[in-house]
Amino acid sequence: MESRWTSEIGRRPVKVANCSGYAGDPSWQMFRQVTDGDVDFITGDYLAEMNLAENAEAYQAGTHPGWITTAWAGLQESIEVVAERRIKVVINGGSLNPSGLAQKVALLAREKGLDLKVAFVSGDNLQPILGNTLAALKDTLPPHLDSDNPDVKLPWNSLDPSKNESIPLVSANAYLGARAIVQGLKMGADIIICGRVADASPVIGAAWFWHSWKDTDYDRLAGALISGHLIECSAYVTGGNFSGFTEHDPEIFIEPGFPLAEIDADGTCVITKHKGTGGMVTEDTVKCQFLYELQGSIYLNSDVKAYLNNVKVQQVGNDRVRISGITGAPPPPTTKATIFYHGGYQSQILLNATGYGTTQKWKLFETQLRRKLAVSAIDKDLSILEFQVVGAPEPNPRSQLSSTTYMRVFAESKSQEPLMGLLFGVRDISLQHFSGCHMALDVRTAIPKPFLAMYPALFPQNSLKETITSWDNQSNSMTEAVDVGHPPKYELLERRENIPTTYLGKPLSSFGPTKPIRLGDIALARSGDKGSNLNVGFFVRTPKVWEWLRSFLSSSKLIQLMGEDWSEDYFIERVEFENIFAVHFVVYGILGRGVSSSTRLDALGKGFADYVRDKVVEVPVEVLHESKL
Template identity: 70%
Template structure:
């Protein structure tokens, strides 16, 4: 077992992150591993269509460009690299890297992970699976009503699958590292898997060292998302000089043998790492108090975040248990066609204007017999006109008429119905100049599912080179030694909380003045974690933000078919919620303007709430 922590530097959180971040992470300081996450659920599906049509290489170009620019430094400094930029064709990218290594005569062993692609197991059509259709990801929770839109495909005669990929763990990567691989190209491994594998290999953990694996899982969660731990997507940025956040550096996790870690970054890079930036990223895209992975379940209840130096924060308190017998599988299929009309209204009488427009368009659709051919029709009003506006733009809102259909023709006919309104529109009506979104566009729908880990055929292939006799070999990674079913996630209001009246008189305050937050998506569900900036507010905050009060504050955004889960993380003074079903099908299939839930936290922070005067006095120096 290594005597020092392993230093793992992340260079990417999405395919659009600059490829040169890999070279920066390799050259600005000493690191043992460079990892990169290039895959979101949507870009994997989009690449799949293009790849199978022969219009895409199947891997992410930024992953290749990063390796190509950095390979000499990586070889010289003996840095190991693990990336999921192989996307749908990790073997292809690995061979390309192996050819580059040979061309430059470098002693670098290249490998790739396989086993995530489920297309050959599921077949080409989702509707034909019948009883073999994998269960929906949320079907294990009896309280959750899976959105109707997520299961609507079951009524169709044919539903072509575009991509189907299981989220693999770290096992195959570890096998590759033990066999001597220096660069490992993966497809759809879980975002944190490269980081877990680096620590697992470095510290020679066993696959039953669950506390350590759970700690490294959270380390991976904290650094895999680009610059989110160093100031990107940070709700507290308004309290600092904006120059700090123009180009934040990328994070590094120093993972110790016990699984605890310190998150830092290279000296001289932008952004910052504080307890608050780490708390925000910790709360990102959680599903409650248990973080699931193919190798371990991480229990988050007792997490502690501690500043240990400038731009250095330690995370501890994570414990682990055996993984569940299933892993997540992302299935995308052709969902039909979408279009949207973006229509503007200004000033006086806005509410009535939108009511008139909706009535006119619905009447025309009925008369034309089109409404029955639309699978979805929503009139979403965005914004509220400013009172006594200082400019016309401040007085303007828009209506997003969002439409879906199985075929493009009904959407084309809807445009004709809209044009029939012609000059019979409301006063001051005007459109955006860009009308491209009004034309029917095919879209990919998302079905998040569960897939048996024992049915996976996961392995790692090491590509031969002249230094090992050109021998290419494949190693099976096997399966976890034991499984443990996921118990019901915790869901509770504050225990032994003091009555709100006991905190004394209150005054109205914008929640964002005292609370930071982060939100995101998990398929159909939206998560939001909120924490008080000052610990003196904690007892009031946990009593105040109950499930009932959270729903009340949501107002029109709450619907009876949703399910709400609430847990607390007292070590970071946070309350965390999951709203099941609010994102519909999720990803490209969500009808919400904020389809990935990233804006929800700041919307919620804009709420005005009653805060005890005595507590505000105690923390006024921080407001």
């Protein structure tokens, strides 16, 4: 199989298989991807914004290895097949300690007598640059990720180092590109362990190396960036998190297979999966994943920025979908970075109400508890206190559960004591409660717990030192780190496209009589998070329905559909992807500080799309006749 790397490289599309979309994907998915069919590369994205930070303190204390255990387990299970089939592996499972995982993998290969060269990428850790406490950031705090948008109001509780001098940084990491990965492959590495590279960087690196692209081949790099975007969330492109699943046999989605990207020399790709695996790859599943976690019509990476306006998605075979139309340009001079620090303490108290008079019950409870907290002055020490009612009782209920809703009392404070006071306040009024009040007997969520707050930032690329280091099996030691430099050219990010909220398209009255239906009966969608912001994209299947959707779904209409979830503190950007009949929105600020810092029950925004799809809207009868949903 060695001939593949001498005779086939660059002569055909490179086959890149994804084995992980987050740390919890099972390790055996790597083994499955290397054994279920022919591939050239295995890539894996193990790092959500949160799990890297969650392990940082334990790693610093010596109680955590710093790498992702499922990544190590996958390599243990797969390394012999990887060696036999000469498959290259590029994963970010090294997390906080890529050198440590690289050493373990190299020693494993040596023990098994396998001829494999292992390397690791460094340079994402910013703590040596920024310091170990918030006090160190007083004069060097990088600008907020959304600071370059004058229309966006940053969260009120964003990081202010002047007010939190003694608080330690837990982690600070830049999102690296693919330069070190490409250099490592050129040096002959078979397995490359990365830390916080951007989600798509392993895929970009694989295609860049395979096709011998230049670092100025921006259209090709941009195409590979979107290929990586499509497969980095594992089963999300093969049927997971798919809003159209209700149209198909549910058996298809019980265990979707993980995806492959076949990336051609021009940067276009075909998304597919191994034969015989579950799930499906269709235009709909690919469009859903394409619209996931976008920040508008420009997708950024440290090596390239991709323009998405002219994207095309075309079914070219069973479980085979081609993506084209992506163009590229030089990257911006900054890359994304995330800084995590101790945000204080959180608690949530969950209470249930059943049936008759539910609205009045929750009003009474909130009034009682707020009065109790005011009398004891505890309310002044709570930085956040929210009373969130989840659900609505079913009319003429079939069971008590269908008649029950719950209230989520969510609170934050700098210390534990006020939150314990909140819990005692609930206790003190426990027998003064409304009719039928009850709660689960397990109250562990009500005990204050420390949480990590996130600050998403922009960090200058030229201040990074990105390196690649190999493990030398002969000397059983690391070689000297190779500095891979920086992109040859930068280009400032232009103002993001925002089609005005007053966009009219074709007048809605021209479509004729309407019929009330749920939006989800005619449109599919996907939503997710980008730090403080939520993104959501809606698409339809035919030109006639698209003509209506783009006219109907303005920014002002989305605000109306959001109802009580909208706040004037938020800002909306709206773009269109005409070739795939999609409208996409970014709602800035709705997730607060984001991730574990968000007060929303749906902190990652995943349920927002189906919330809006469940809204009843007026759809023209002639449009319904054209719809294929």
